[in-house]
Amino acid sequence: MSPFIFLVLLMSFDNIPEKCHGNPIHDQVLSIKPITSEQVDILRNITSSNETVLWQPASPSYITEKTEVHLYVPVSSVKTVTDQLRENGVTYSVVLEDTQELIEDQKKNNSANPRMKGMFFESYHSLEDIYHWINKTSQEYSHMATLILIGSSYEKRPLYMLKLSVQNGVSKNAVWMDCGIHAREWISPAFCLWFVNYAITFYNVNSDITAMLNNMDFYILPVMNPDGYKYTWTTNRMWRKNRSRSKDSDCVGADLNRNFDANWCTQGASKRPCDETYCGAYPESEPEAQAVAQFLRSHRDTVKMYFSIHSYSQMLLFPYSCTYDRAENHDELLALVKKAAERIRIYYRNVYKFGSGAETIYLAPGGSDDWAYKLGIPYSFTFELQDRGRYGFLLPAKLISKACSEALLALKTIVLGVLEKI
Numbered sequence: 564m565s566p567f568i569f570l571v572l573l574m575s576f577d578n579i580p581e582k583c584h585g586n587p588i589h590d591q592v593l594s595i596k597p598i599t600s601e602q603v604d605i606l607r608n609i610t611s612s613n614e615t616v617l618w619q620p621a622s623p624s625y626i627t628e629k630t631e632v633h634l635y636v637p638v639s640s641v642k643t644v645t646d647q648l649r650e651n652g653v654t655y656s657v658v659l660e661d662t663q664e665l666i667e668d669q670k671k672n673n674s675a676n677p678r679m680k681g682m683f684f685e686s687y688h689s690l691e692d693i694y695h696w697i698n699k700t701s702q703e704y705s706h707m708a709t710l711i712l713i714g715s716s717y718e719k720r721p722l723y724m725l726k727l728s729v730q731n732g733v734s735k736n737a738v739w740m741d742c743g744i745h746a747r748e749w750i751s752p753a754f755c756l757w758f759v760n761y762a763i764t765f766y767n768v769n770s771d772i773t774a775m776l777n778n779m780d781f782y783i784l785p786v787m788n789p790d791g792y793k794y795t796w797t798t799n800r801m802w803r804k805n806r807s808r809s810k811d812s813d814c815v816g817a818d819l820n821r822n823f824d825a826n827w828c829t830q831g832a833s834k835r836p837c838d839e840t841y842c843g844a845y846p847e848s849e850p851e852a853q854a855v856a857q858f859l860r861s862h863r864d865t866v867k868m869y870f871s872i873h874s875y876s877q878m879l880l881f882p883y884s885c886t887y888d889r890a891e892n893h894d895e896l897l898a899l900v901k902k903a904a905e906r907i908r909i910y911y912r913n914v915y916k917f918g919s920g921a922e923t924i925y926l927a928p929g930g931s932d933d934w935a936y937k938l939g940i941p942y943s944f945t946f947e948l949q950d951r952g953r954y955g956f957l958l959p960a961k962l963i964s965k966a967c968s969e970a971l972l973a974l975k976t977i978v979l980g981v982l983e984k985i
């Protein structure tokens with residue numbers, strides 16, 4: 564071997580990532596279980612620092628001795644964080660260590676790859692591609708899909724909604740569904756697209772969707788937080804909030820699901836602009852929340868059902884989340900989500916928790932579901948789609964199909980269940 568080649572080989576070996584030496588080469592996601600109250604404090608401390616991103620629960624204040632915490636740790640902090648955990652005897656495991664790969668994978672097939680034709684709804688899409696699809700859909704299927712602009716985001720991006728309505732001479736009530744309140748929950752916009760495509764494709768083919776559309780109009784907002792969604796594609800995959808700037812802080816963004824007028828900014832939300840659950844300056848201070856609230860206020864006579872789609876953790880929730888008080892029709896709502904969860908278990912062998920938000924996860928005031936319910940929409944739900952933490956927000960595109968199919972089954976079950984009553 565010539566000395567030159569030898570040198571090159573040596574150099575390239577030197578460049579091999581040091582995975583085998585125990586040094587992480589990618590950002591990691593840790594699953595952590597605090598047991599003592601000291602460990603809870605330590606964990607709250609770690610997760611409050613700006614270097615890590617808390618995946619579950621949504622805010623450090625929700626961490627208790629029983630919480631399974633999912634924490635995204637950038638490669639530069641993995642050693643400090645894991646050392647700190649070990650020093651304090653906190654048990655943890657690494658659930659993801661190929662995060663970079665997963666993120667890149669999620670963005671694939673985004674372009675007009677001819678091989679991917681027909682797989683559009685089994686891929687994730689950039690904001691621009693989603694906008695284009697919304698427009699195209701309203702043009703190609705103008706007999707049942709209409710584009711409505713309901714407002715604009717903080718950075719002045721359009722909030723496009725699709726109204727699905729079949730003209731059969733019946734005057735109809737309506738169902739509202741929004742997706743993508745939280746930027747990093749990519750499966751959520753994917754589900755809105757999945758649903759619209761399903762409705763258009765299977766109207767007059769599948770009896771469930773036919774009955775649904777024959778009796779109800781559907782207002783679908785595929786991306787409620789376009790600025791945040793865009794930001795997760797370009798800059799920070801883990802972003803949750805919108806991208807509004809506040810006067811008194813350098814921190815960006817408010818949590819749109821804490822910005823509605825339902826026990827606004829009480830326990831479970833934060834007044835600090837740097838926090839992930841920052842409630843905003845006042846109820847509906849954020850243009851995205853305001854646009855949705857305005858639309859629903861002006862359609863409150865017809866909108867009977869409200870759905871907000873999130874991920875992850877596999878839950879079917881209903882009001883209240885802003886108080887432990889029970890909703891007036893609690894039992895009715897419980898029966899609906901119970902049936903939906905049972906059907907998911909039977910048909911897809913997957914487990915969804917169900918119940919009121921406050922009882923099932925945590926107190927979280929200012930949410931859109933509670934606000935819609937208080938407005939007078941008696942059937943109001945938040946879905947938390949797949950998974951339960953295996954991939955979390957980085958759910959691979961090949962799992963979109965199952966995640967959306969089971970969510971669609973839940974949606975059908977609930978809408979058809981309500982249709983029997985009203």
Ligand code: ARG
Pocket residue numbers: 621820873880884885920924926927928929930931932933945
């Ligand atoms: N994970 C969601 C959140 O933190 C839960 C939403 C449940 N509903 C609610 N109004 N908080 O926003």
Ligand code: ZN
Pocket residue numbers: 744745748873874
């Ligand atoms: Zn969410």
